[in-house]
Structures are given as structure tokens and as C-alpha cells.
Amino acid sequence: MPLRHLSSEVLCLKTLTCGTNPAWKTMLFLLLLTMLAIQTLAVMEVQVPEQPVVALHGSDAILNCSFSHANPFNLSDMSIFWQLTDTKRNVHGYWEGHDQLADQAESFANRTSLFPTQLALGNASLLLSRVVVADEGSYTCFVRVQEYGSAALLLQVAAPYSKPVVTLEPESNLRPGDEVALTCMAYGGYPEASVIWQDGGGRNLTDNITTSVVANEEGLFTMTSMLTVVLEPNSTYSCRLINPLLGEEGYASVTISGQNIGFPPVALWVTVGLAVCLLVLLIALAAVCRRKIKESCEEARREAEEGKELEEEESKTAMTPLKS
Numbered sequence: 349m350p351l352r353h354l355s356s357e358v359l360c361l362k363t364l365t366c367g368t369n370p371a372w373k374t375m376l377f378l379l380l381l382t383m384l385a386i387q388t389l390a391v392m393e394v395q396v397p398e399q400p401v402v403a404l405h406g407s408d409a410i411l412n413c414s415f416s417h418a419n420p421f422n423l424s425d426m427s428i429f430w431q432l433t434d435t436k437r438n439v440h441g442y443w444e445g446h447d448q449l450a451d452q453a454e455s456f457a458n459r460t461s462l463f464p465t466q467l468a469l470g471n472a473s474l475l476l477s478r479v480v481v482a483d484e485g486s487y488t489c490f491v492r493v494q495e496y497g498s499a500a501l502l503l504q505v506a507a508p509y510s511k512p513v514v515t516l517e518p519e520s521n522l523r524p525g526d527e528v529a530l531t532c533m534a535y536g537g538y539p540e541a542s543v544i545w546q547d548g549g550g551r552n553l554t555d556n557i558t559t560s561v562v563a564n565e566e567g568l569f570t571m572t573s574m575l576t577v578v579l580e581p582n583s584t585y586s587c588r589l590i591n592p593l594l595g596e597e598g599y600a601s602v603t604i605s606g607q608n609i610g611f612p613p614v615a616l617w618v619t620v621g622l623a624v625c626l627l628v629l630l631i632a633l634a635a636v637c638r639r640k641i642k643e644s645c646e647e648a649r650r651e652a653e654e655g656k657e658l659e660e661e662e663s664k665t666a667m668t669p670l671k672s
């Protein structure tokens with residue numbers, strides 16, 4: 349497709365140059381000359397990693413950029429410019445012997461630095477601190493020391509997901525043949541992970557899976573994957589999370605044993621349990637009451653007896669003075 353596009357363009361150029369208007373010829377010649385001139389100017393070889401640089405969210409990343417220069421040079425003759433390749437936004441500048449950050453994009457404020465002691469050694473690497481998801485993209489490193497060169501690298505951001513959690517809906521009162529929804533959830537990761545559901549035998553379950561991804565304000569994802577199954581007793585369902593940049597990250601599973609499958613349903617057990625509790629409580633209460641009643645009866649009797657004795661004694665003491 350692109351090839352055909354190109355050839356049609358060449359064809360177009362050909363017809364134009366072979367046409368009657370000689371101005372096109374001159375223009376094409378001039379264009380070729382300018383391209384050659386740029387190429388001769390850009391003799392400095394600038395090297396950046398060919399593979400994408402993977403940085404963990406929140407950590408610091410070094411965007412390597414090195415250049416070769418035969419003769420020792422004066423730092424004040426050197427210019428370094430880091431730019432976002434696509435938006436041309438200014439990431440970090442250095443010329444006339446010091447950092448030039450007046451035009452720096454605000455999202456990079458206080459987060460970039462070069463390695464000053466390394467500059468003279470041909471190391472124009474950029475230290476990017478506290479990497480965030482929004483930093484992902486292509487960065488171009490421009491270097492000029494008399495000669496000029498540039499190269500672009502790709503920065504990828506990764507964040508590990510939380511350990512996945514599998515939940516069951518409904519959670520109880522399950523019968524074989526019921527349809528249940530298993531949900532696997534993990535959060536705070538990047539980029540989007542693949543979620544793989546497997547049964548107890550390690551076979552991939554591919555049916556009735558819906559996975560959704562929601563980003564928070566930091567760009568980190570919460571992944572929720574739902575699997576609908578028809579319940580069989582004694583079955584295991586596991587959920588694996590695979591981050592394309594960090595590899596396999598997490599694993600969680602549920603086993604639906606005979607215990608989850610309730611006959612009679614849990615509600616009945618609860619009712620029976622409560623009834624038994626109430627009965628025991630009532631019996632205990634009755635026993636306590638009986639004892640209490642007995643005790644109070646005895647006490648009343650004792651009090652009555654004591655009252656009689658007291659009366660007798662009192663009558664005795666009352667009588668004493670009369671004796672003497």
C-alpha cells in the first residue's frame with residue numbers, strides 16, 4: 349500500500365519534471381541539494397537506545413543519548429535540546445554553558461536534568477524524575493558542537509497491578525446448574541494487561557468473558573474481567589494477569605466446593621441456628637428464674653423467721669429493766 353502510494357508520487361514527479369515547465373526541474377534540483385547539504389551538516393553521530401526505554405511509574409528514568417566528537421571542545425560551544433518528537437514540546441535545553449528552561453513544557457518542571465560532568469564525555473543523557481504515565485512517548489535528542497545530529501527514542505511507562513481478587517456473584521445459596529458471575533479485579537497498573545481465565549485443569553476459558561478497563565486521574569488502570577459460568581460442583585476458576593511490559597503479574601482463584609453449594613440453603617441454616625439459640629436461651633432463662641424465685645422465697649421465709657426472733661429478742665431486752 350505505502351509502496352504503491354510512493355510510486356504514484358514518483359510518477360507524479362516524473363510527469364511534472366518531464367513536463368513543459370522547466371521551473372519544476374530547478375526546484376527539484378534545489379531540493380535535492382538542500383537535502384544533501386543537511387546530510388553533510390548532520391555528520392555528528394548521535395546514539396540512543398533502539399529498544400523502548402521502560403520506566404516504572406513514579407521512578408526515575410535515564411534517557412540515554414551519546415555522541416562522538418573527535419576533538420575536545422568548550423562546553424559553551426555546545427547545545428543540547430531534548431524535545432517531544434510528536435508535539436515538539438520543549439523538554440530540556442542547554443546552551444551557552446548552562447540549562448535553558450524558560451520554554452520548558454510545564455509538565456516537566458523540576459523533573460529534568462542532564463549530567464553536567466558527563467557532557468564533555470559525549471553523554472547528553474536526560475534524567476527524568478518521578479515518571480508518570482503521561483510521559484510516555486517519543487523523545488528526540490539534538491546535539492550540536494560545530495556539527496549537528498539528532499536521534500529519537502521511545503519511553504514506555506509500566507506500573508505493576510495489585511494482586512487480583514476473584515469474587516463470586518451470588519456468593520451463597522448456590523446450586524449446580526446455576527449461572528454465576530466470577531469477577532476478577534486488579535488496579536493501579538499500566539499498560540492494559542491481558543486477563544486469562546483458566547479452569548482447574550489449566551485449560552483456557554474463552555467463553556462469556558467481558559473485560560473492562562478504567563483509568564484513574566494518574567492514567568493507571570483498574571481492570572475488571574467477568575466470567576459467566578454454569579456451576580459445577582468441585583470446580584476451580586483462576587484468573588491470571590499478564591502485563592505486556594512486566595510479564596505475568598498476579599494470580600487468584602476460587603474453588604467452588606460442595607460447601608459453597610448449599611442444601612438446604614444457608615438462610616435455612618441460619619434460621620435453624622437462631623431457633624436453637626433462642627430455645628437454649630429460654631431454657632437457661634427459665635432455670636435462672638426458677639432458682640431466683642426459690643431463693644427469694646427462702647429469703648422471705650428466713651426474713652420472716654429472723655423478724656420473729658428479733659421481735660422475741662426485743663421483747664426480751666424490753667423486759668430486762670423490769671427484771672432488775
Ligand SMILES: *[C@@H]1O[C@H](CO)[C@@H](O)[C@H](O)[C@H]1NC(C)=O
Binds near residue numbers: 397410412
Ligand atoms: C544507558 O547507557 C549505559 C551505559 O552505556 C547502560 O549501562 C545503560 O543500560 C543504558 N540504559 C538504557 C536504559 O539504555
Ligand SMILES: *[C@@H]1O[C@H](CO)[C@@H](O)[C@H](O)[C@H]1NC(C)=O
Binds near residue numbers: 413414466
Ligand atoms: C550518562 O551518564 C549517566 C550518569 O553517570 C549514566 O547513568 C548513563 O548511563 C550515561 N549514559 C551513557 C550513554 O553513557
Ligand SMILES: *[C@@H]1O[C@H](CO)[C@@H](O)[C@H](O)[C@H]1NC(C)=O
Binds near residue numbers: 422423424425
Ligand atoms: C570557553 O569559551 C568561553 C567563551 O567563549 C571562554 O571564555 C573560555 O575561556 C573557553 N574555555 C576554554 C577552556 O577554552
Ligand SMILES: *[C@@H]1O[C@H](CO)[C@@H](O)[C@H](O)[C@H]1NC(C)=O
Binds near residue numbers: 454457458
Ligand atoms: C519547581 O520548584 C520551584 C522551586 O523549588 C517551585 O517554586 C516551583 O513551584 C516548582 N514547580 C513545579 C511545577 O513543581
Ligand SMILES: *[C@@H]1O[C@H](CO)[C@@H](O)[C@H](O)[C@H]1NC(C)=O
Binds near residue numbers: 544551552
Ligand atoms: C492459554 O492462554 C495463554 C495466553 O494466551 C497461553 O499462553 C496458553 O498456552 C493457553 N493455554 C491453553 C491450554 O490453551
Ligand SMILES: *[C@@H]1O[C@H](CO)[C@@H](O)[C@H](O)[C@H]1NC(C)=O
Binds near residue numbers: 555556576577578
Ligand atoms: C454463556 O452465557 C450464556 C447466557 O449468559 C449461556 O447460555 C451459555 O451457556 C454460556 N456459555 C458458556 C460456555 O458458559
Ligand SMILES: *[C@@H]1O[C@H](CO)[C@@H](O)[C@H](O)[C@H]1NC(C)=O
Binds near residue numbers: 582606
Ligand atoms: C474434588 O476434587 C478433588 C481433586 O480433583 C478430589 O480429590 C475430591 O474428591 C473432589 N471432591 C468431590 C466432592 O467431588
